[in-house]
Amino acid sequence: MTVISIQSQVAWGHVGNSAAAFPIQLHGIDVIAVPTTLLSNRPGYPTIRGRVLDVQLVADLLRGIEERGAIDGAQMILSGYLGSADIALEVADFVARAKEKNPALRYCCDPVLGDRDRGMFVRTDIPPLVRDELCPLADIITPNHFEFEFLCGTKVGTTEAVITQARNLIARGPSTIVITSAELADTPGGEIETLAIERAGAWRVRTPRLPISPSGTGDLFAALLAAARVRGSAMPDALGHAASAIYAVLERTALRKTEEMRIVESAELMLHPARRFAATAVTAQ
Numbered sequence: 001m002t003v004i005s006i007q008s009q010v011a012w013g014h015v016g017n018s019a020a021a022f023p024i025q026l027h028g029i030d031v032i033a034v035p036t037t038l039l040s041n042r043p044g045y046p047t048i049r050g051r052v053l054d055v056q057l058v059a060d061l062l063r064g065i066e067e068r069g070a071i072d073g074a075q076m077i078l079s080g081y082l083g084s085a086d087i088a089l090e091v092a093d094f095v096a097r098a099k100e101k102n103p104a105l106r107y108c109c110d111p112v113l114g115d116r117d118r119g120m121f122v123r124t125d126i127p128p129l130v131r132d133e134l135c136p137l138a139d140i141i142t143p144n145h146f147e148f149e150f151l152c153g154t155k156v157g158t159t160e161a162v163i164t165q166a167r168n169l170i171a172r173g174p175s176t177i178v179i180t181s182a183e184l185a186d187t188p189g190g191e192i193e194t195l196a197i198e199r200a201g202a203w204r205v206r207t208p209r210l211p212i213s214p215s216g217t218g219d220l221f222a223a224l225l226a227a228a229r230v231r232g233s234a235m236p237d238a239l240g241h242a243a244s245a246i247y248a249v250l251e252r253t254a255l256r257k258t259e260e261m262r263i264v265e266s267a268e269l270m271l272h273p274a275r276r277f278a279a280t281a282v283t284a285q
Contacts, residue, residue, distance in 0.1 A: 007080030009035035015216035020223035027227040052083035085125040109138035110222040136173035166197035202282040244273035
């Protein structure tokens with residue numbers, strides 16, 4: 001089992017591939033990690049070194065793994081932070097080529113664009129390309145609430161609105177929409193939820209809100225969800241596992257009072273979370 005993961009990479013901390021690769025490998029799945037950036041650390045520290053990679057280098061890396069048979073041997077492509085519009089287009093071309101060559105290959109697009117606290121944090125030419133070029137190629141997309149509203153082109157505040165808008169997106173290509181960090185009218189106080197919507201079903205999982213918000217949580221969630229799906233879990237089970245595993249990591253991080261997620265020391269908890277949060281079917285459809 002193999003996942004091709006195309007996203008940012010940092011030397012210090014856990015975002016992008018530096019958050020995604022180890023958890024996927026932990027689940028017994030090989031990872032072919034293709035970087036879109038090489039940075040010393042994520043934004044938010046007093047200094048940051050490194051850069052977004054030149055598109056030709058990313059294209060060469062993608063062509064190189066294709067020449068080694070990566071497309072034929074992979075079950076999933078996962079993409080995250082892309083860094084530039086040129087890279088977004090190159091990834092779209094690679095995904096289209098890969099899916100034509102291997103029709104069983106699935107694509108999970110984590111549209112890393114922004115969040116409610118910061119708004120859009122990518123270059124202005126990237127969001128339309130993610131929406132119009134990458135998402136239609138995807139089997140699964142995993143936006144947070146803010147990104148979901150951008151993809152839909154409207155605010156959503158109720159469960160019914162989320163399901164309606166998600167199915168509008170499904171009509172454009174993806175088969176599954178997973179919305180993370182959702183805060184809806186019926187979300188209980190002190191909780192956060194994640195919803196998964198398909199054409200014929202919808203599920204939600206709620207977890208307690210923890211007093212931390214480290215970077216990379218969306219990258220980690222998408223990796224855990226992709227790993228569960230590659231291993232054959234049905235969407236409700238994959239959703240519950242990913243939510244439980246990331247909660248365990250964040251709980252450990254809160255205990256340690258660190259800025260970066262405690263991913264490595266949470267290895268056993270990602271496989272066997274101490275608290276399990278089950279996804280439940282949403283009946284109000």
